[in-house]
Amino acid sequence: MSYLAGGMAISIRGRQASRKEAPILVVAPHSSFLDSCIVYATKMSSVIVRKESMDNYVGKLINYTQPLYVLRDDPNSRQNTIKEIIERATSKENWPQVLIFPEGTCTNRSCLITFKPGGFYPGVPVQPVTIRYPNAKDTVTWTWEGPGALKLLWLTLTQVHSSCEIEFLPVYYPSEEEKRDPKLYARNVRDVMAKALGIPVLDYTYDDCKLQQRAKQLGIPGAAHLRDITELRASLGLSTNNRELELVNPSLASKTRWVDYNTFASWLGLPYNRDAKRLYDIFLHHGTELVYFPDYLVCACFLACQHEPLSVTLLYAFKIFTPNEYGRMNERNYEELVTRCLGFGPEETVMTFREADPDGKGYITFDDFIKYARTKPELEFLFAKDTTHKPKSQ
Known part of the structure; x- marks a missing residue:
């Protein structure tokens, strides 16, 4: 009735x-x-x-x-x-x-x-x-x-x-x-x-939806295609050997970050086949017809560490976007990092960088940020497993 x-x-x-x-x-x-x-x-x-x-x-x-x-x-x-x-x-x-x-x-x-x-x-x-x-x-x-x-x-x-x-x-x-x-x-x-x-x-599955929703909220590159990326990484053997994690090292900063298909496949040790091309095309910037390789690495690290606290993915991301071997990140690089991994807006980016750098050095390290994050209740999601965070900017 x-x-x-x-x-x-x-x-x-x-x-x-x-x-x-x-x-x-x-x-x-x-x-x-x-x-x-x-x-x-x-x-x-x-x-x-x-x-x-x-x-x-x-x-x-x-x-x-x-x-x-x-x-x-x-x-x-x-x-x-x-x-x-x-x-x-x-x-x-x-x-x-x-x-x-x-x-x-x-x-x-x-x-x-x-x-x-x-x-x-x-x-x-x-x-x-x-x-x-x-x-x-x-x-x-x-x-x-x-x-x-x-x-x-x-x-x-x-x-x-x-x-x-x-x-x-x-x-x-x-x-x-x-x-x-x-x-x-x-x-x-x-x-x-x-x-x-x-x-x-x-x-x-429900778990796929939940993971994709979390990736979208955090601004992870390729979040809308997370299921396809997962399947392609599995078919190419990347989900078992986690080749991407090996590429996250200081030498990455010295390499050209915008790559064509041949370079993309070569760095990941992939065969030149249909699945490798599909994976490349997901991250393709049509204005340049190239892939911004750090975007792919962030997404791959997120998937490889999906059962770990988000701080683990953040550690890899710091290495990806830090332009030097000393692990020191300036505000511009920090902005690139937090928009892709934490879904921060411009105001949050400026505020958190300055609070994590109280001495005004002009740079922060991963340890500086983690030390700061542990004092902020709104950043607790970084240290919890399998949680969904909705950034303030949304």
């Missing part, structure tokens, strides 16, 4: 299987907070939700479904959630069906991204469920970039009529091979759902 009062009509196609037929419901694509209507459409099935959702009014309502809460950034929490899914899916008790959004994050419904295997570990039959919003204006998509929740809710309420279509597909019974391999099971169910929706699949 709440949805109807807001002008949204929910239509249901197909038949929901019983818990005995399919203990787990797999729902996709996940694109909006309005997808919560699926809880009512599936007779109050138990959802898997973020632990943070407990902290608001909606979270209190979710508790009525006997949910499974998970901390997405905590590996132990994920393992515990998988154990709980297995226990509920195979239990003889009269639990509600478990409802899972296997993509793990919101997308714009143009494709299905990688399904997380958590809901497929029990090896029991699942029922795929699709959600569509066949409206002339898309006022529901809530993703990493774009309008916030309140604006989307307002835009949806201003529509005279909105529709949501929920379709229950036939129960999917796993083969013995799929029971042994949850990732294979997840891929095959995704393929069935993508075919029913008439959209492609894309091997992106």
Whole structure:
């Protein structure tokens, strides 16, 4: 009735299987907070939700479904959630069906991204469920970039009529091979759902989105193509030998920093093939038809050190942008560094450089900056693992 009062009509196609037929419901694509209507459409099935959702009014309502809460950034929490899914899916008790959004994050419904295997570990039959919003204006998509929740809710309420279509597909019974391999099971169910929706699949994950978002916020060069860069580095063997880290040394400053394709491939020890050219083209400056090699190195160091505190990437970046072997960086070089690694704006750049150089020497070292950063709460993100920082300038 709440949805109807807001002008949204929910239509249901197909038949929901019983818990005995399919203990787990797999729902996709996940694109909006309005997808919560699926809880009512599936007779109050138990959802898997973020632990943070407990902290608001909606979270209190979710508790009525006997949910499974998970901390997405905590590996132990994920393992515990998988154990709980297995226990509920195979239990003889009269639990509600478990409802899972296997993509793990919101997308714009143009494709299905990688399904997380958590809901497929029990090896029991699942029922795929699709959600569509066949409206002339898309006022529901809530993703990493774009309008916030309140604006989307307002835009949806201003529509005279909105529709949501929920379709229950036939129960999917796993083969013995799929029971042994949850990732294979997840891929095959995704393929069935993508075919029913008439959209492609894309091997992106929530972790890819999170890493790319962090790179964009920090101003890392090539952030928009981070997934492609990761795949190309892997295919070229760079992700295993970390050749780029070896190139970060004082001699880099004496080399020409604007390089053509032949030099780029030579320095990285790459074959002259299609993947190497694609990697080069991502960083190509079309005004010069050359690549600014430090940009590539910063991005590669960020990926190589993604599971380390950001200060580790910053150490390599200091070496890349320091024009001398003494590790002394002037304000101009510092500006180039922090705009590419920390997302600082002009005012932040000037302020932090002067505060890190209280004696007015005109230069700072990496140790000077780290000593300064440890006194500033707003720079704590430098020393924490796997955190997302939103610079003040944004």
